[in-house]
Amino acid sequence: MDNVEKEIGAAIHKEASVSIVATRKSFEAKAKGASQQKGASSAPMLYYDLISQPSRAIFMFLKKEGIKFDSKVFDLFKGEHKNAEYKKVNEDQTVPFLVDEGSPFGESAAIFQYLIEKYQKTSWLGSDIVSRTRVTQFLHWHHQGLRKHCVDVFLAAMGFKPETEGARENVTKAVDCLEKRFLTEGKANKKFIGGANISFADLMAYAELQQLSGVLEEGLYTKNAKVKAWMDNVEKELGAALHKEASVSIVATRKNHEAKAKGASKK
Numbered sequence: 001m002d003n004v005e006k007e008i009g010a011a012i013h014k015e016a017s018v019s020i021v022a023t024r025k026s027f028e029a030k031a032k033g034a035s036q037q038k039g040a041s042s043a044p045m046l047y048y049d050l051i052s053q054p055s056r057a058i059f060m061f062l063k064k065e066g067i068k069f070d071s072k073v074f075d076l077f078k079g080e081h082k083n084a085e086y087k088k089v090n091e092d093q094t095v096p097f098l099v100d101e102g103s104p105f106g107e108s109a110a111i112f113q114y115l116i117e118k119y120q121k122t123s124w125l126g127s128d129i130v131s132r133t134r135v136t137q138f139l140h141w142h143h144q145g146l147r148k149h150c151v152d153v154f155l156a157a158m159g160f161k162p163e164t165e166g167a168r169e170n171v172t173k174a175v176d177c178l179e180k181r182f183l184t185e186g187k188a189n190k191k192f193i194g195g196a197n198i199s200f201a202d203l204m205a206y207a208e209l210q211q212l213s214g215v216l217e218e219g220l221y222t223k224n225a226k227v228k229a230w231m232d233n234v235e236k237e238l239g240a241a242l243h244k245e246a247s248v249s250i251v252a253t254r255k256n257h258e259a260k261a262k263g264a265s266k267k
Contacts, residue, residue: 044100044115045070047090050249052076053147053211054108055096057203060238060246061112065121109139112200124200131194138182138193138201142208146174150208157215157257171212171220178205179226189226191233198237206234214253216261 005013046062046069048055062069074080074095081093090097090106098105098114105111116124126132149170156163164170182193182201193201209221209231222228235243 042101043068043070044098045072047072047074047081047086047097047099048095049074049076049081050246051214051253052095053150053207054204056210056246056250057200057207058096058098058108058111058115060203060207060242061115061124061200063242063245064238065119067115067119108204109200116200123197126194126199127197128195131197131199134182135194135199135201138205141181142201142204145177146205147208149174150211153217153220154211154215157217158253168217168220171217172223175209175221175224175227179224183226183230189229192230192237198234202230202234202237206231210247210250214250214257216254216257 008016044067046058048059048071050056050059050073061067072086074086076095081095086093089099090104092106094106096108096111098111100114100118105114112124116122126135149167152161152164152167153171155161156167182205183190185195190196192198193205209218209227212218212220221231238246
């Protein structure tokens with residue numbers, strides 16, 4: 001082949017090969033594109049149910065930031081998450097649960113941390129050392145300080161467990177604590193838990209209190225004016241469309257309770 005090219009000469013060989021060279025460049029470009037596509041990251045897979053408070057918080061964050069994700073939606077009330085296939089993915093069979101590029105992540109705070117760092121959305125962690133510490137402080141307090149009491153009221157109202165003695169009073173105390181520890185800085189009221197900007201601590205707390213509205217118990221937090229104002233701030237920040245999309249399950253649950261309450265009053 002080399003001998004033939006030499007005999008023809010470089011100029012003629014170049015002139016005669018113009019179409020085949022162009023075809024080669026086209027194939028090289030396609031091969032490069034296919035290689036890049038193959039190596040590109042796939043969208044994370046989120047397992048969730050919007051009736052789950054932490055699932056709702058993760059969902060709102062992803063939607064607010066426009067992060068594309070694949071999803072597997074369960075109906076927790078029907079026990080759809082209790083199946084052998086999901087157990088292979090998540091042995092605990094809890095939601096929310098995230099799988100991204102082969103790595104599985106449970107626990108909502110850890111999922112938030114991963115997504116925030118991966119997609120460089122660090123403003124959700126807080127804008128400075130004080131706000132970041134407030135967010136972290138809330139997360140350490142959240143499970144026993146707020147979530148436990150809200151869950152007690154919700155599950156009892158749904159008929160899944162006996163009502164815990166003093167459950168409503170515990171929610172009221174937790175709401176007051178939320179106001180004093182996290183929505184007040186000195187004598188000033190704060191717009192969000194971390195300060196001037198929304199953080200994922202706000203989404204976690206908001207979803208937890210919103211759950212009470214599903215069983216007609218929103219009065220436990222709306223009677224606190226500062227907490228009610230903060231709830232309104234979160235809703236405005238999310239926007240009406242996203243708030244409506246994320247709230248579909250809790251709204252449906254509320255309608256069922258309203259119908260039951262109406263039926264009971266007629267009796």
